[in-house]
Amino acid sequence: MRSSWSAEAILQTVAAATLEAAWITLAALTLAWFGGGAEIELGIAPFAVAGVIGLVVARRLARWPRERYAFALTGSVIGVAILGAWLIQVVQGGGAAFIEPANATAWLLGLAVYRGSVHGDPDDEAYVAAWMLSRGLVGVTIFWAVAALSGMTGAPEYATAAFTATLVFVAAALLSMGLARLAELEVEATDRAARRRWVGLLLAVTTLLVLIGIPLSVVLDIPTWDMLGTILGPLAPLVVALFVFMARPIFALADWLAELVGPISRQPDGVPIPTPGASLPPLPPPVPSGGDVGDLTWLAWLVLGAVAVVLLLSAFLFQQRVRRDAASGDEVREAEPISLGRLPRLPRLALPGRPSAPTSAVQAYRMALMSLIGRPEARLAGETPREHARRVRGAEIGARIGRLAVDYQLAALAGRRLSSAEERRAIARWRLISDWARRVRRG
Amino acid sequence: MIGAAGGLGLIVLGSLLFSPALIGVGAIVELVWLLRSLWTRYGLRGVSYERRLDRTRATIGEEIGLELVVRNRKLLPLPWLSVDDLVTSGASVVGRDFEPSVLPGFVALRTTWTLGWFERVTRRLRIEADRRGVYDFREAHLQVADLFGREKDVEERPLPLRYRVVPRHVPVTGLDVLSAIPGPALAKGGLFEEPTLFAGVRPYQAGDPRRRIHWKATARLGQPVSRRFDPGHDRELLIALDVQTVSGPFWLMQYEDELSEGLCTAAMSLARSLIADGFACGLAANGYSAVPGRGVFLAPGGAPAQVARIADELAGLSRWPSMPFANLLDRLGRRVPRSTAILALTSRPAREVLPVLRRLQRTGRRVRLAGLGPHGPQGLTDARTMGITAAVVRLAPDWRTARALELVG
Numbered sequence A: 001m002r003s004s005w006s007a008e009a010i011l012q013t014v015a016a017a018t019l020e021a022a023w024i025t026l027a028a029l030t031l032a033w034f035g036g037g038a039e040i041e042l043g044i045a046p047f048a049v050a051g052v053i054g055l056v057v058a059r060r061l062a063r064w065p066r067e068r069y070a071f072a073l074t075g076s077v078i079g080v081a082i083l084g085a086w087l088i089q090v091v092q093g094g095g096a097a098f099i100e101p102a103n104a105t106a107w108l109l110g111l112a113v114y115r116g117s118v119h120g121d122p123d124d125e126a127y128v129a130a131w132m133l134s135r136g137l138v139g140v141t142i143f144w145a146v147a148a149l150s151g152m153t154g155a156p157e158y159a160t161a162a163f164t165a166t167l168v169f170v171a172a173a174l175l176s177m178g179l180a181r182l183a184e185l186e187v188e189a190t191d192r193a194a195r196r197r198w199v200g201l202l203l204a205v206t207t208l209l210v211l212i213g214i215p216l217s218v219v220l221d222i223p224t225w226d227m228l229g230t231i232l233g234p235l236a237p238l239v240v241a242l243f244v245f246m247a248r249p250i251f252a253l254a255d256w257l258a259e260l261v262g263p264i265s266r267q268p269d270g271v272p273i274p275t276p277g278a279s280l281p282p283l284p285p286p287v288p289s290g291g292d293v294g295d296l297t298w299l300a301w302l303v304l305g306a307v308a309v310v311l312l313l314s315a316f317l318f319q320q321r322v323r324r325d326a327a328s329g330d331e332v333r334e335a336e337p338i339s340l341g342r343l344p345r346l347p348r349l350a351l352p353g354r355p356s357a358p359t360s361a362v363q364a365y366r367m368a369l370m371s372l373i374g375r376p377e378a379r380l381a382g383e384t385p386r387e388h389a390r391r392v393r394g395a396e397i398g399a400r401i402g403r404l405a406v407d408y409q410l411a412a413l414a415g416r417r418l419s420s421a422e423e424r425r426a427i428a429r430w431r432l433i434s435d436w437a438r439r440v441r442r443g
Numbered sequence B: 001m002i003g004a005a006g007g008l009g010l011i012v013l014g015s016l017l018f019s020p021a022l023i024g025v026g027a028i029v030e031l032v033w034l035l036r037s038l039w040t041r042y043g044l045r046g047v048s049y050e051r052r053l054d055r056t057r058a059t060i061g062e063e064i065g066l067e068l069v070v071r072n073r074k075l076l077p078l079p080w081l082s083v084d085d086l087v088t089s090g091a092s093v094v095g096r097d098f099e100p101s102v103l104p105g106f107v108a109l110r111t112t113w114t115l116g117w118f119e120r121v122t123r124r125l126r127i128e129a130d131r132r133g134v135y136d137f138r139e140a141h142l143q144v145a146d147l148f149g150r151e152k153d154v155e156e157r158p159l160p161l162r163y164r165v166v167p168r169h170v171p172v173t174g175l176d177v178l179s180a181i182p183g184p185a186l187a188k189g190g191l192f193e194e195p196t197l198f199a200g201v202r203p204y205q206a207g208d209p210r211r212r213i214h215w216k217a218t219a220r221l222g223q224p225v226s227r228r229f230d231p232g233h234d235r236e237l238l239i240a241l242d243v244q245t246v247s248g249p250f251w252l253m254q255y256e257d258e259l260s261e262g263l264c265t266a267a268m269s270l271a272r273s274l275i276a277d278g279f280a281c282g283l284a285a286n287g288y289s290a291v292p293g294r295g296v297f298l299a300p301g302g303a304p305a306q307v308a309r310i311a312d313e314l315a316g317l318s319r320w321p322s323m324p325f326a327n328l329l330d331r332l333g334r335r336v337p338r339s340t341a342i343l344a345l346t347s348r349p350a351r352e353v354l355p356v357l358r359r360l361q362r363t364g365r366r367v368r369l370a371g372l373g374p375h376g377p378q379g380l381t382d383a384r385t386m387g388i389t390a391a392v393v394r395l396a397p398d399w400r401t402a403r404a405l406e407l408v409g
Helices: A007-034 A044-060 A066-091 A104-118 A122-150 A156-184 A192-219 A224-265 A297-317 A361-371 A385-391 A398-413 A420-442 B002-017 B020-036 B038-042 B175-179 B215-221 B257-276 B305-315 B325-335 B354-362 B376-385
Strands: A320-325 A329-335 B047-053 B057-059 B063-072 B078-088 B106-115 B119-128 B133-145 B152-157 B161-166 B193-203 B225-233 B236-241 B280-285 B296-301 B341-346 B367-372 B390-394 B405-408
Touching: A007 A044, A007 A104, A007 A122, A007 A156, A007 A192, A044 A066, A044 A104, A044 A156, A066 A104, A122 A156, A122 B002, A122 B020, A156 A192, A156 B020, A192 B020, A192 B078, A192 B106, A361 A398, A361 A420, A385 A398, A398 A420, B002 B020, B020 B038, B038 B133, B038 B152, B047 B078, B047 B133, B047 B161, B057 B305, B063 B078, B063 B106, B106 B119, B161 B305, B215 B225, B236 B257, B236 B296, B236 B325, B257 B280, B257 B305, B257 B341, B257 B367, B257 B405, B280 B305, B280 B325, B296 B305, B325 B341, B325 B354, B341 B354, B354 B367, B354 B376, B367 B376, B376 B390
Parallel strands: B057 B161, B236 B280, B236 B341, B341 B367, B367 B390
Antiparallel strands: A320 A329, A329 B119, B047 B063, B063 B119, B078 B106, B078 B133, B133 B152, B133 B161, B193 B225, B280 B296, B390 B405
16 A cells, blocks of 8 residues: 655655744744743644654544544643643753643644644645745734844853744745645646656755855854754754765865875975084974964865866756656756846936937938027028028028938928938938037137 | 735834834735735736647548647736637637627637746647538637735737538449549530540641541541541539438528438549549539528539539528528529539438439530439439439448448439
8 A cells, every 4th residue: 555645745744833833943942032041841843743652643543533633632631731831840850740830832832733733634734835825924023123122142051042943944845835836726637747847956955045044143153063953953063064975085185185295385485504614503493294284275176166067067068868758748848048138237328518419401401400509591481491591591591501401301391211321421411510619709 | 905004004103213123014015915915916917828720620530739829928827817818609619618608609728827927838739620611710719817815807809710510531442323424525616626525527727736646537538637626624513412301491591410411421432433534513502601691502513622612501501591592503504604514412202302313414514423321312203203323422320430431323
């Protein structure tokens, strides 16, 4: 019999439980801070476990009668709360003999069980996650405003836990919503490969969000390793060990390069050149091989970065995959040429005082008239181009104005198309007229 | 929207209180808001969609390659792109089901895609040509969904494309029945002489080719004479197809699918065979087609392209009649030249059309009747009684699998 649990279902369960655990952690921090700044008793992980318990109970007992289901859920809530109170007592060294029933953190564990049960129906997960994210963001906003006003952000332990819980809340909500959308859009029904790509992109975006949070933690003066440890939980040492194991060859390469470059780079500058007859200075102490060669971590990072860029580019540029599927036919994936479109251009600045040149005979005539404004040769109101040309015929520029006026009348009034030579000559006449007007104006 | 305002409020509050924590959390909230609507805002930018067919005409039983190409020319990958191609109802794609469409007479071929940045995905599907008709692809509805939000962005792009599924054609046996139908006809007038229509001799005229001189007559008469021919025309035949397959009033729009397809297969096979034999063949039918009007008429032609034209007309022919078959024959009697022979192809009892055929025959036109289906033999008997040459058309075992069309006279 095939199991109904898939990797995506497990991921969705964990995301839903973590989503609830994150905001409950913020609530626990608020209680602890206003309760006198006591030690933080529980982190995200225990609340997430409680959430998973609630979710599993809800899914397994969903078909039970309503009363029995309510009874079982209430029992789970109380049971987990009592168990949590007992564990807190044990961890704090208070002994297991007495369980403090008024421990608020323990009852928050019970709340996590109840909230986990809300995610019992996978069909409603998209709605529940969206609701949680929209309301939760408002809650997070209020929490941080209160935290800043009450001075909680000044306490490193609280700030770290709160920031981590916020980051986890957002990441878990997005992950949960994305996975729920997958089912909502019925991706599997149409294209199975699309499902894998959807999940891949989902994880990439969520990871990116967490990665963006790391530099923010530096701004907030939160210890990054503490934050990552909280996020990754028990997996943190494993991830760090894996990273160290994978980076070992690169560090070895860096050591080798350092040894290669070391003798040259450590050539002492102040070694005097021995002169004949002078006594030799004492030799510098020998450098032990494999000793301190300086901090070359940047080199390792550089190599890592270069390899990553090369791999990314090669995967991108040379990708062409063919998938054959009886249902959906052949599918070929190829890279498209990269084009970033038009880059924004700076506005073209026009030089002041420089009039633009006309491009046609009509424009040339109008601009010529403008250059004559204020002079006796200017065209009078109510004067036709022909009358104007006749009036200024005796002036120095009269003949030119007359020819320009003819061109204007032909092009603008008669609708005749002028040849390029005629247009060119008209523009040359405008230039002569405007130069003459400028010259006369200067005296 | 609440999240966006909250994030902005946190940034402002953090700036006022000089608290980096608030600014940082505000930035995260803003980022989440941006992520939630990223795809509905920018998803369809730089996305192009193409649809190609490897050919636009297929015979029933064949397949047409359909190529769908989506390009994403931007940095933002698309995790989910759904495309609904509206296609005429009745189309069939191998391994695909159709979704209902809002457009009457159309269904939606839904495909889902995931595209990376600057990626082109080509998907090849196969269209099954299993039902005669003209199939139109209309606009494509492109839809992107947010990775984290509940919104979708929809865009409609017109991508018209058309393909035709034409009837099968099979070899025709028993052509001797048909061969008696048309023949070289004497034209009343015309510029072109028919060399087979010898009409006597005339005195030799300067410029007559030597081969035209009738040497025996010249020797007998003692002066040169040339041969004379009557004007002629091509052998023309018009297949008149009776679309009505169920007896009764034509406007009931009832039809029998098997008979309807059998008639089209028979018409296609006959036309192809006749054109191959040098006939000029045309088509007339009392059905609707893509062109507005109450009938289909294709003038006779003998060019090879005429086969494709007839196939296209038959592909678009409706399965129900647009007028009584007798009316169509009557119209043809007035429309086509008398030298054009008419072959009436029907699957119904011939009694209804025999009077019209006899009237056409009395005007000097060559008419023949071909009956398909259960009423064929009776039609043959009735036609002979009225002096009309007839034949029974057989497609055994059925029109889908028949290897030949048999004409029994």
